[in-house]
Amino acid sequence: MKLIYELRAKGIITEDKKNQLDSAVRDMGKTEEEVIVENKILPELSLFELKSKLINMPIKNLYQREISQDVLGLISGAAALNYKMVPLSKKDNVVEIGMVYPENISSQNALRFLSGKNDFIYKIYLITFSDFKNVLKQYKTLESETKKALEELGEDKRGMINSLEQASGSLVITDDAPVIKMVLVILRHAIEGGASDIHIEPTRDKLNIRFRQDGILHLSLFLPISVHPSIVSRIKILSNLKIDENRIPQDGRFSAKIDGKDIDFRIATFPILYGEKVEIRVLDPTEGLKPFEKMGFSKRNIEVITKALKMPYGLILASGPTGSGKTTTLYSLMRILNQESVNVVTIEDPVEYSMPGVNQSQVKPDIGYTFAEGLRQILRQDPNVIMVGEVRDEETASLVTNAALTGHIVLSTLHTNSATGVIPRLIDMGVRPFLIPSTLRVVIAQRLIRSLCQKCKKKISPSEKVKKYILDIIKDLPAFAKADINLNESIYIYEANGCELCNSKGYKDRMGLYEVLSMTDELIDIILKSPAESLILKVAQKQGMLTMLQEGILKVLDGQTTIDEVIRVTQEK
Numbered sequence: 127m128k129l130i131y132e133l134r135a136k137g138i139i140t141e142d143k144k145n146q147l148d149s150a151v152r153d154m155g156k157t158e159e160e161v162i163v164e165n166k167i168l169p170e171l172s173l174f175e176l177k178s179k180l181i182n183m184p185i186k187n188l189y190q191r192e193i194s195q196d197v198l199g200l201i202s203g204a205a206a207l208n209y210k211m212v213p214l215s216k217k218d219n220v221v222e223i224g225m226v227y228p229e230n231i232s233s234q235n236a237l238r239f240l241s242g243k244n245d246f247i248y249k250i251y252l253i254t255f256s257d258f259k260n261v262l263k264q265y266k267t268l269e270s271e272t273k274k275a276l277e278e279l280g281e282d283k284r285g286m287i288n289s290l291e292q293a294s295g296s297l298v299i300t301d302d303a304p305v306i307k308m309v310l311v312i313l314r315h316a317i318e319g320g321a322s323d324i325h326i327e328p329t330r331d332k333l334n335i336r337f338r339q340d341g342i343l344h345l346s347l348f349l350p351i352s353v354h355p356s357i358v359s360r361i362k363i364l365s366n367l368k369i370d371e372n373r374i375p376q377d378g379r380f381s382a383k384i385d386g387k388d389i390d391f392r393i394a395t396f397p398i399l400y401g402e403k404v405e406i407r408v409l410d411p412t413e414g415l416k417p418f419e420k421m422g423f424s425k426r427n428i429e430v431i432t433k434a435l436k437m438p439y440g441l442i443l444a445s446g447p448t449g450s451g452k453t454t455t456l457y458s459l460m461r462i463l464n465q466e467s468v469n470v471v472t473i474e475d476p477v478e479y480s481m482p483g484v485n486q487s488q489v490k491p492d493i494g495y496t497f498a499e500g501l502r503q504i505l506r507q508d509p510n511v512i513m514v515g516e517v518r519d520e521e522t523a524s525l526v527t528n529a530a531l532t533g534h535i536v537l538s539t540l541h542t543n544s545a546t547g548v549i550p551r552l553i554d555m556g557v558r559p560f561l562i563p564s565t566l567r568v569v570i571a572q573r574l575i576r577s578l579c580q581k582c583k584k585k586i587s588p589s590e591k592v593k594k595y596i597l598d599i600i601k602d603l604p605a606f607a608k609a610d611i612n613l614n615e616s617i618y619i620y621e622a623n624g625c626e627l628c629n630s631k632g633y634k635d636r637m638g639l640y641e642v643l644s645m646t647d648e649l650i651d652i653i654l655k656s657p658a659e660s661l662i663l664k665v666a667q668k669q670g671m672l673t674m675l676q677e678g679i680l681k682v683l684d685g686q687t688t689i690d691e692v693i694r695v696t697q698e699k
């Protein structure tokens with residue numbers, strides 16, 4: 127592009143001005159068009175008419191035209207903003223696209239990609255900044271929708287907040303439609319973006335809304351701090367919490383139908399310096415109730431787990447940090463065990479997903495209904511299969527072991543970093559070593575890892591350092607796992623890039639990384655003699671167990687994820 131040059135050639139600007147504009151382009155990272163308009167060298171329309179001639183592309187004046195949401199849907203708001211291009215109309219299969227920078231290669235590539243994905247052919251027109259902005263405004267984005275709700279709050283806002291501070295009878299106040307709408311908009315965007323958590327955090331001067339997507343927290347929006355009390359009140363009303371209590375944490379939940387799906391939300395409030403922070407856990411039943419086959423277990427792991435499930439009794443444990451998907455794993459196993467002739471009873475904290483045919487109960491520590499107490503009650507219900515949310519203390523550890531020993535299949539979770547760490551942990555918790563071999567069937571340690579976007583991932587040769595790291599980890603792989611990799615050839619890995627499909631994140635969805643330990647005769651010996659984690663690991667590996675790190679590296683070589691991602695999650699405690 128030579129717009130500035132052209133202006134000089136036409137004598138519209140002096141040499142001095144030309145140099146000044148050139149350096150603004152160079153130093154501020156702005157485009158020639160932006161610099162020319164900002165310096166008021168030419169009116170916007172004249173500038174784009176000049177550009178239209180220069181690049182030989184017709185210009186289209188939109189005159190505040192309204193674009194239908196259907197047409198806008200062809201290019202997402204994020205892509206429109208990023209590539210400065212918007213869809214203008216659609217007739218049959220032909221879409222008219224307005225672009226501010228049609229000469230930009232990455233915009234052209236993005237458009238080509240979108241036309242393939244959404245199956246249309248396109249015709250490009252040059253449009254001005256103003257026309258572009260007018261179309262962009264028509265996108266229903268999180269920002270625009272909440273902003274609209276904010277505007278609707280309008281004048282009453284001050285009065286509303288004041289009466290809220292008096293905190294009585296605020297029901298009427300928070301029934302205010304704009305607040306309801308704003309909360310709904312936040313929830314809906316969280317669901318559509320696949321967020322697992324929503325954090326509503328007051329700071330000194332604004333209210334931050336952050337979404338956790340694929341395990342990572344992103345700042346999604348900030349709102350004026352003045353709406354904080356009404357938003358918190360609205361959420362408290364929905365979840366039956368005390369509106370006037372903001373000094374102690376409260377827990378609650380509510381359900382809502384969003385985009386035709388029944389979603390449960392679990393609420394926790396927490397007082398911080400600038401008021402109450404609210405954390406909302408999104409419990410999407412279609413996410414939490416994945417069938418076992420869809421969990422991403424390897425063939426060896428499926429065999430080991432299935433064998434354990436067929437035993438008449440025994441203990442099956444899932445381990446990993448919070449948010450590693452252990453509950454989802456237990457639910458998927460429970461689904462297999464949940465047959466008509468079988469009595470399945472759970473005690474959970476809290477009940478995350480309701481499962482038809484299963485008797486689910488929830489701990490209530492404030493009235494003494496703990497995991498241990500719950501388990502004692504459950505054993506009187508003649509259960510076949512028992513799920514206990516978590517083994518947290520010695521008492522529960524001993525009850526769980528005894529239940530398994532007396533003919534029940536017991537599923538539970540434990541907080542350890544690895545599968546092999548579960549055995550020493552159980553012993554720490556007072557379980558006698560000789561009881562472990564006869565009760566513990568299988569341990570599944572796990573993490574959730576982000577999957578690379580298959581559309582935009584980039585193939586690269588790893589650095590020498592990374593290559594050495596990879597080779598180090600796979601050299602001890604059992605033969606069956608080594609068979610698939612050719613170590614004589616060069617190693618390639620992939621890195622995250624970013625495209626329209628993955629919202630420029632480079633990653634899309636998550637998958638499990640597993641480490642599955644099964645009880646064998648050789649292990650029994652070690653447990654009885656000296657159950658050190660390193661010894662257990664050695665034997666388990668000899669028997670075909672892959673560590674999470676090894677499984678991760680195989681997924682890296684297979685192009686499913688990145689090395690950074692594997693290192694990040696396997697170092698999580």
Ligand SMILES: [Zn+2]
Nearest residue numbers: 579582625628
């Ligand atoms: Zn992508």
